[in-house]
Amino acid sequence: MKTKLIIISCLVFFIFGNIDSSGFNIYSDFPSGNISIEKVKNDTLWLHPDLRDTKGDWFYWCFAVDMAKGKSLTFIFTKPNVITTAGPAISHDRGSTWKWLGIGSVKNEAFSYTFSTNDEVRFSMGMPYTQKQFDFFIKPLTESKYLKLDYLSNSNSGKGIERVIIKPPDGKVNYRVIITARHHACEMMANYEIEGIIGEILNDAWLKSNVEFCIIPFVDKDGVENGDQGKNRIPHDHNRDYNDTCIYEATSALKDWIPLWAENKLFVALDLHCPWIKGEYHENIQLVGSSDEKIASQEKLFCDILKSTNNGELKVSDKLYLPFGVDWNNTISYTAGITFRKWVSGVEGVKLPLSIEFPYAINEGQIINQENSRLFGIDLIKAVKVYLRQQ
Ligand SMILES: [Zn+2]
Numbered sequence: 001m002k003t004k005l006i007i008i009s010c011l012v013f014f015i016f017g018n019i020d021s022s023g024f025n026i027y028s029d030f031p032s033g034n035i036s037i038e039k040v041k042n043d044t045l046w047l048h049p050d051l052r053d054t055k056g057d058w059f060y061w062c063f064a065v066d067m068a069k070g071k072s073l074t075f076i077f078t079k080p081n082v083i084t085t086a087g088p089a090i091s092h093d094r095g096s097t098w099k100w101l102g103i104g105s106v107k108n109e110a111f112s113y114t115f116s117t118n119d120e121v122r123f124s125m126g127m128p129y130t131q132k133q134f135d136f137f138i139k140p141l142t143e144s145k146y147l148k149l150d151y152l153s154n155s156n157s158g159k160g161i162e163r164v165i166i167k168p169p170d171g172k173v174n175y176r177v178i179i180t181a182r183h184h185a186c187e188m189m190a191n192y193e194i195e196g197i198i199g200e201i202l203n204d205a206w207l208k209s210n211v212e213f214c215i216i217p218f219v220d221k222d223g224v225e226n227g228d229q230g231k232n233r234i235p236h237d238h239n240r241d242y243n244d245t246c247i248y249e250a251t252s253a254l255k256d257w258i259p260l261w262a263e264n265k266l267f268v269a270l271d272l273h274c275p276w277i278k279g280e281y282h283e284n285i286q287l288v289g290s291s292d293e294k295i296a297s298q299e300k301l302f303c304d305i306l307k308s309t310n311n312g313e314l315k316v317s318d319k320l321y322l323p324f325g326v327d328w329n330n331t332i333s334y335t336a337g338i339t340f341r342k343w344v345s346g347v348e349g350v351k352l353p354l355s356i357e358f359p360y361a362i363n364e365g366q367i368i369n370q371e372n373s374r375l376f377g378i379d380l381i382k383a384v385k386v387y388l389r390q391q
Contacts, residue, residue: 024068024115032095032128032188034227035063044074049082049125051229057081058229059277060186062124068115075123076110082125084361085278086368087111091122096136098127098370100361125277126360127370129191130224134162134217137195145169146208147198153253155221161250162221166201167212175211175388176265178258181272183239183340185223185230189358190272192370196377207385214261219250219340232336239271240337255343264349267391268384271340275357281327283362285316285376288341288355289323291331295345296324298352302387309382312375314363322357352387356380 026045028035039046049061059082065073077083087101088111105111115121122128141147146167151160167173179197181190194217201207220238223230231237238248246252258266275282287303290296303321310316322329334342345353358376361368 024065024071024073026063026065028063028227030064030094031130031132031225032062032124032227033064034061034229038078043071044076046076046078048077048079049229050227053234054229055232055234058186058231059125060227060229062122062128062227064120064122065115066120067118068121069118070115072112072114074110074112076108078109080109081277083109083111083277084125085283086361088123088125089127089361091124091127092117092119094120095122095128095130096133098124100367100369103367126186126188126274127192128227129188131162131218131221134191138162138164138198141198141202144202146202152216152257153249156249157222159221159225161219161253162217164198164215164217165212166198166208166215168209171212173210173212173265175267175391176262177211177213177268177270177384177388178266178344179213179215179270179272180219180254180340181216182218182220182224182230183271184237184273185220185226185228187230187272187274188224189274189360189368189373191217192373193272193358193377193380196374197381199374200378200381204381204385206389207381211388212265216250216254219254220248221250236337239273239339240334242338242340242343251340254340258344259347262347262349266344266347266349267351267388269341269344269347269350269353270380270384271344271353271355273355273357274360276328277360278362281322282357283359284319284364285314285359286322286357287320288329288357289321289326290341290345290353291324292345295351295353299354302352302354302383305386306379306383309386310379312379313372314366314368314376317364319364351391 034050036050037047083106087105089098091098142149148165152163153161218224220230241248241251341353341355
C-alpha cells in the first residue's frame, strides 16, 4: 500500500491561507510510515492513525517532520488510545534509535514538541523496526559459520521474507526451535527481543552446537515495510491464516516448510507479539496460556524457568502467565482463523508452542527501551536453553 507524502508548507498556505504555519514538512513516505492528517492550523495539527484495511480500531502510526527549527508544534490525535503511557517515541536518526517523550508528556491525546533542528525528526507510537534496521544488525553476523541468512519465500507483493538459520557447521543437532515475529505488522518491539536472542545464541557454545534455530523476523513483511497495522487485517490477519487454504505467501510457505524441516526435533516454537497499547494486562510481559491442558502444563513449567533466567532489566512477575479464559485470551479471540501457535502445536514433536506478548512502553511500571528489550530476549533464550536441557 502506498504511503502518503504530505507537504504542509504548500497545503497550509492554500487551504488555510496562514503563512505563519508554513515552512515545515510532515510526511510518512518511508518504510514504516503511517499517518492521516485531518487539519493543520498555525502550529497545531489534528491527526489519527491510517487504519487502511484494518477491521475496527488500532493504534499504529509513524511520521516525520523536517524544516521546523524553532517551531513548537502541537499534535492532537482525534482518536483515543493511540499514544502509550510513556508518550510518543522520537528519533533523530531516521529510526535507528528512539526515546520516549516521557510519562506526562501527553494531555488529552495531544503532545507538543519544540524543534531545535531543520533535520528530520520522527515520531511514532512505538519504536519502528523494518528491514533497514534488521540488515544493519544481521550483516556483520553473517560472517559466523553458524549463521545463514536466506529467504523463506516472497511476500504477496514480492518482497523477500528473511529466514535466519543458526546451527553447527556439521548440521548435527538434537533439537530444533523456530522463532517468529511480526505476524502482526505493527508489533515491532518483538524485533529488539530477536536481536538479543540471536546475539545470545551465537555467544552460547551449547545452544549453537546442539540446537538448530530458524528465525523469521518479519512474517508480514509487506505490512512492516508499508507501515500497516497488520492486526485484524481484512479478511483476516497473518496470525489467523493457518487454515486449510492460506491467503498469504509467508504463512503458506511456513506451513509447507516447517513439517519437512522439523524431523521430530522441533521442541519449541516461539511466536513473539505485542499486546494492546496500554492498560491492565497490556503493560506487563505475558505468556498467553493455551486451552490445551498438556501444553498449558509445559507453559507453566517454562514460566518458572523464565523467572529463574530473568536477569535483565525488565522483570517478569506472577502476572507473566495469562491462563486461557482470562481477559482477551478466550475462544472469541480465535474465531477469525487458525493461529500460528495452534497450527504449529500439531507438528510432530512440538512440546512447547509459545505465544509471548511484549508491551510497547511499560512493563510492570518499568520503561521499556530498545536495549532492555534486547536484554529480555537474552533472558528468554536462556530459558529455552534450560527447558531443552530438561528434555
Ligand atoms: Zn500480535
